[in-house]
Amino acid sequence: MTPAQRVAELRRELDRHTRLYYIENAPEISDRDFDMMMHELEELEKAHPELDDPLSPTHRVGSDLAAKGFLQAEHINPMLSLANTYSVGEVDDFVGRCRDGLMGEDFEIVGELKYDGTSISLIYEHGRLVRAVTRGDGTRGDIVTDNVLTIRSIPAVVEGPGIPDSFEIRGEILLPWAAFDRLNAEREANGDSLFANPRNAAAGTLKTLNSAEVARRGLDAVFYYLIGDNLPSDNHYDNLMAARSWGFKVAPHMQLLRSIEEVDTFINRWDTERRTLPVATDGLVFKINSLRQQLNLGYTAKSPRWAIAYKFPAERALTKLRFVSFEVGRMGVITPVANLDPVLLSGTIVKRASLHNADIVATLDIHHGDMLYVEKGGEIIPKITGVDTDARVPEAAPVEFVTHCPACGTPLIRVEGEASWVCPNKYGCPPQIVGRIEHFVGRHMMDIDGIGEEVAQKLYDLGYVCDIADLYSLTEEKLLNVEGFKERSAQRVLDGLKASLQVPFERSLYALSIPFVGETGSKKLARAVGSIDRLMAMSEEELTVVPDIGPRTARAIREFFAEPVNISIVNRLKEAGVRMEVDSSAQATTDRLQGKTFVISGVFAKHSREQYKDMIEANGGRNSGSISKKTDYVLAGDNMGPSKLEKASRLGIPVIDEDTFLAMIQDED
Ligand code: IVH
Numbered sequence: 001m002t003p004a005q006r007v008a009e010l011r012r013e014l015d016r017h018t019r020l021y022y023i024e025n026a027p028e029i030s031d032r033d034f035d036m037m038m039h040e041l042e043e044l045e046k047a048h049p050e051l052d053d054p055l056s057p058t059h060r061v062g063s064d065l066a067a068k069g070f071l072q073a074e075h076i077n078p079m080l081s082l083a084n085t086y087s088v089g090e091v092d093d094f095v096g097r098c099r100d101g102l103m104g105e106d107f108e109i110v111g112e113l114k115y116d117g118t119s120i121s122l123i124y125e126h127g128r129l130v131r132a133v134t135r136g137d138g139t140r141g142d143i144v145t146d147n148v149l150t151i152r153s154i155p156a157v158v159e160g161p162g163i164p165d166s167f168e169i170r171g172e173i174l175l176p177w178a179a180f181d182r183l184n185a186e187r188e189a190n191g192d193s194l195f196a197n198p199r200n201a202a203a204g205t206l207k208t209l210n211s212a213e214v215a216r217r218g219l220d221a222v223f224y225y226l227i228g229d230n231l232p233s234d235n236h237y238d239n240l241m242a243a244r245s246w247g248f249k250v251a252p253h254m255q256l257l258r259s260i261e262e263v264d265t266f267i268n269r270w271d272t273e274r275r276t277l278p279v280a281t282d283g284l285v286f287k288i289n290s291l292r293q294q295l296n297l298g299y300t301a302k303s304p305r306w307a308i309a310y311k312f313p314a315e316r317a318l319t320k321l322r323f324v325s326f327e328v329g330r331m332g333v334i335t336p337v338a339n340l341d342p343v344l345l346s347g348t349i350v351k352r353a354s355l356h357n358a359d360i361v362a363t364l365d366i367h368h369g370d371m372l373y374v375e376k377g378g379e380i381i382p383k384i385t386g387v388d389t390d391a392r393v394p395e396a397a398p399v400e401f402v403t404h405c406p407a408c409g410t411p412l413i414r415v416e417g418e419a420s421w422v423c424p425n426k427y428g429c430p431p432q433i434v435g436r437i438e439h440f441v442g443r444h445m446m447d448i449d450g451i452g453e454e455v456a457q458k459l460y461d462l463g464y465v466c467d468i469a470d471l472y473s474l475t476e477e478k479l480l481n482v483e484g485f486k487e488r489s490a491q492r493v494l495d496g497l498k499a500s501l502q503v504p505f506e507r508s509l510y511a512l513s514i515p516f517v518g519e520t521g522s523k524k525l526a527r528a529v530g531s532i533d534r535l536m537a538m539s540e541e542e543l544t545v546v547p548d549i550g551p552r553t554a555r556a557i558r559e560f561f562a563e564p565v566n567i568s569i570v571n572r573l574k575e576a577g578v579r580m581e582v583d584s585s586a587q588a589t590t591d592r593l594q595g596k597t598f599v600i601s602g603v604f605a606k607h608s609r610e611q612y613k614d615m616i617e618a619n620g621g622r623n624s625g626s627i628s629k630k631t632d633y634v635l636a637g638d639n640m641g642p643s644k645l646e647k648a649s650r651l652g653i654p655v656i657d658e659d660t661f662l663a664m665i666q667d668e669d
Helices: 003-022 031-047 088-101 177-189 198-206 211-217 236-246 260-276 291-297 358-364 430-441 453-461 468-473 476-480 487-502 505-511 519-529 532-537 540-544 551-561 564-576 609-618 642-650 658-665
Strands: 072-074 109-115 118-125 128-134 140-142 166-174 220-227 255-257 281-288 307-311 316-328 334-345 348-354 371-377 381-387 597-601 622-624 633-636
Touching: 003 031, 088 260, 088 281, 088 291, 088 307, 109 166, 109 220, 109 260, 109 307, 118 198, 128 140, 166 198, 177 198, 198 211, 220 236, 236 291, 255 260, 260 281, 281 291, 316 430, 334 358, 334 371, 348 371, 348 381, 358 381, 430 453, 430 468, 468 564, 476 487, 505 519, 505 532, 519 532, 532 551, 532 564, 540 551, 551 564, 597 609, 597 642, 609 622, 609 658, 633 642, 633 658
Parallel strands: 597 622, 597 633
Antiparallel strands: 072 140, 109 255, 109 281, 118 128, 118 166, 166 220, 281 307, 316 334, 316 371, 334 348, 371 381
16 A cells, blocks of 8 residues: 555544544544554654645644634625524414415425524535635635634545535534533633633634634534535435535434424424533524425525524523622622522522622612522523512512622722722722732733632731732741641742743733733733833823723823822832833844744643743744644643653654753853
């Protein structure tokens, strides 16, 4: 067998086993055998670069090289939406309209689930995926092929009899509940904002510019629409069955329905059964099966007349209000929270729901002990949507919004034109201080390991950390006094503090919790002003000239630095060695690592992984998420996975520790 034949065989076999694993849940070989085949293919591709193929299974792991943005493409067939209905009666009306439109001809309906993700159009030519495009505005969308290729349940190459030379297949990119929960738990631990539901998470992930990150998050896909000129069948159902046989993960639970009764039964069944599915659904879709009949019925400007969506009613529960608590955020904003008798809603127990602000409490006219309707907006964040006033006891008093801060007793103020009440005692109100400490240590800020919500509170309660600058006077002795701390955990915090001195100015600026100065704003501001001294000296007018800094932010920055406490905190942070200016030496990048690709693995003592990644890039190198023949070095810390180690040694890639790495980028003098 020639190398070309073996390469083709290995690719076909690897694609087949990927499909058995990810689509059919019926693997035939062990992970080890799979890895060995992958390794053989990698070796052959390395030895025969002329046989390389961007769609080879060896390339489907994503790249850490952030893309610059997405190019756009026009859809070959516009991506229309579906008309929505909310009751069985309206679906029956749709069936009636189809019967009239088809002049009494017999017809079949295909019932499907409506998957709640983000839609995608895939274009295949000669069996190869050539383009993946998001819905966009329905006419044009973003080209996200690289990201889509990281989704293992999507075939890059399809083979078999009857596959048209070119076709389009549409479906939904999804983040299954389990992957969604995992992602949000991780984001919470890192202090990142949470995704409200799997739909937002899937859409956000698909538009992530780093395909290695996309690969990591665990997207999946289902397909529900095949379009093209030479399709295998003249009906929708059989076309999807054919697509399934070509290797697509076609929506399961599709059903052919032949009467209104069967349609109604399908609705009743899925109204409850959908809760057992591993992915989010927000309704059902009914489509006329025959393609000829679809053409006869045609389209309105916005949607096909041959299909309709039925949306599940939002799930609602009635439960008793125990009490309303008022919580104080990092910026002093007071959020009213309804604490409820626990109630089961879409599979999870709800005990608390946000009431958002005073206006909402007033509009709902909530009284103590009321029975409240709770709904899950977008399936995940519970909200209070109403009150069962019939169940109210006559003597119940309305819930009043607090006038004083529940944490420190300061009278609350309300910013004109805004719905929120704010505690103005910024520097004396404990939850605000603790919130700022938590923010300061977060991953996108100073990235100090070992301090979360609870530890921040304990450090504050012990009087060790009363503002963010106090963190740098923590000692081993003090840390060992914190409940639950041992030498190892104390050392971790001290190492984290030390490493945080390398964090660039844009992140220490963000870490300060200046109102309205977020992650992106801090980057722009840091680049524009260069140092904290310069920022502190700027007038409101000068600040508004900085790109993307509006009058509100400019005023907030001025007010922030008008407070002597903040000046003192900044000075103490500077004394501790926190970067308060753009590091021109770091900016003046070297090319010591030019053309070298690194994979970082394990836990490090001197700097965080993020910092090592930055150093690699600053010296001209490139980061990658997984070891391949293209890797030049593996930068290994403690606890590096044995499989990675084994792979590196198999491929003969040098594994270096952090000292070796730091020596590599050190100045020669
Ligand atoms: S068919 C022309 N089938 O719902 C008909 N769409 O409101 C094309 N969706 O953009 C769509 N599950 O993102 C179809 N089984 C299903 C679906 C489905 C979810 C989404 C899709 C579409 C939107 C329409």
